[in-house]
Each structure stands twice: as structure tokens, then as C-alpha cells.
Amino acid sequence: LLDTTHHKNGSNVSIEEGVKNCIEGFKKMARVAEKNNVTLILEPLNSKIAENMKGHPGYQGDHIDDCVEIAKAVSSPSFKILFDVYHVQIMDGDLIRRIEQHQEFIGHIQIAGNPGRGEIGNNQEINYRGIMKALLRVNYSGYVGHEWIPTGDPIKGLEEAIAICDI
Incomplete structure (x- = not known):
């Protein structure tokens, strides 16, 4: 799991240079991953919410479409995107269309x-x-992870999630 791209706040590096550096680094990592049958996952995170564990202000990889463009540039079957529905909803919305549009790049769902x-x-x-x-x-045949901050009994919350997601 790669929870990192260039940080856009307070940096002397332009966003374009940050993207270029990420792509170069991810390509090197992807070559190693391919040789070892490992999949690297890049997670877009929302930069709108400042509250701890709910958002990541300054994070450059905050839009799903931009992260997919990075994945396209890396161009490796071992480099995918973590589609975190929570973060994508906050930053971009239009969730179902984005799942359909980016399906070939989705390596995990949260x-x-x-x-x-x-x-x-x-x-x-x-x-x-x-x-x-x-x-x-x-x-989609991969896993769906439920990463949440419980507001009540976590077992009950998980049981409710299973009931909602069991189609």
C-alpha cells in the first residue's frame, strides 16, 4: 500500500514536478513488484478534511482521476489504485461512474x-x-475492506456493514 504522493503545501517542488517524481519512483518500484508477484496499491486520500484520521490536508494524491493518470503512466500490472469510497466521495463524488470508468486500475476497495x-x-x-x-x-473480484471509526459497538457496525454489502 502506497499512501504517499508529493505534498502540495509548503513545498518548493511544483505539483508537476511532484507527479513526475512519483511516476519515476513508482515505475522503479513496480518493476521490482512484477518480479516478485506483488501488487502495489496507491491510495487517493481526501485533502478537504483536517480532522485527524478523516482527512489529509496537503496530500497531492487527493483526486481519483489524477491517481489513475499516475497509474497509467507507471503502466504496470503490478501497480493499482485503492478505491477508498469515503475519500473519493469527499473529493470527487460520482462514485459508480468512477468505478466503471477506472475498473481496470482498481486493486482494492475500502x-x-x-x-x-x-x-x-x-x-x-x-x-x-x-x-x-x-x-x-x-x-470486481478483490477484497472490500471496511476501515471506519466506530461510533458505537464495532461488532454491531461490522454486522450491519455485512448485511448492507451482501448482495
């Missing part, structure tokens, strides 16, 4: 409720049944 990165129940804005149906339509 889910959490929005707002708040909590449970995925009825008190948040993302339709996870629709998301799961979209993943089935694009033949």
Missing part, C-alpha cells in the same frame, strides 16, 4: 460512512448497496 468515516448505515450519504452492485457489474 469503505466507510460519510460524513464522519463512521459506520455505513442509513445515517450517511453513500448508497453502499448501489456501490456493491456496481462492483459486481464490473466483475
Whole structure:
């Protein structure tokens, strides 16, 4: 898992130079990953929310489309994108279309409720049944991780998530 791209705040390096450096470094890493049958995953993170564990202000890799462009430039079957539904919703929205558009680059899915990165129940804005149906339509066969900040009993929250996501 690669949770790092160039940091765009307070840097003397331009965004364009940061992207170029990331691509060069990721290409080198991807060659090693290919030889060892390992998949590297780049995670776009939201830069809008400053609250700890809910956002990453200054993070350059904050838009799914930009990270997919990096993946295209790296051009390796061992370099994929982590589609974190929570972060993509905050930064870009249009989740189902983006899943369909970027399906070949998705190497892992993460889910959490929005707002708040909590449970995925009825008190948040993302339709996870629709998301799961979209993943089935694009033949996604990987894992779906539930990375959330529990607001109640975590076991109950996980059971509810399973019920919502079980299509």
C-alpha cells in the first residue's frame, strides 16, 4: 500500500514536478513488484478534511482521476489504485461512474460512512448497496475492506456493514 504522493503545501517542488517524481519512483518500484508477484496499491486520500484520521490536508494524491493518470503512466500490472469510497466521495463524488470508468486500475476497495468515516448505515450519504452492485457489474473480484471509526459497538457496525454489502 502506497499512501504517499508529493505534498502540495509548503513545498518548493511544483505539483508537476511532484507527479513526475512519483511516476519515476513508482515505475522503479513496480518493476521490482512484477518480479516478485506483488501488487502495489496507491491510495487517493481526501485533502478537504483536517480532522485527524478523516482527512489529509496537503496530500497531492487527493483526486481519483489524477491517481489513475499516475497509474497509467507507471503502466504496470503490478501497480493499482485503492478505491477508498469515503475519500473519493469527499473529493470527487460520482462514485459508480468512477468505478466503471477506472475498473481496470482498481486493486482494492475500502469503505466507510460519510460524513464522519463512521459506520455505513442509513445515517450517511453513500448508497453502499448501489456501490456493491456496481462492483459486481464490473466483475470486481478483490477484497472490500471496511476501515471506519466506530461510533458505537464495532461488532454491531461490522454486522450491519455485512448485511448492507451482501448482495
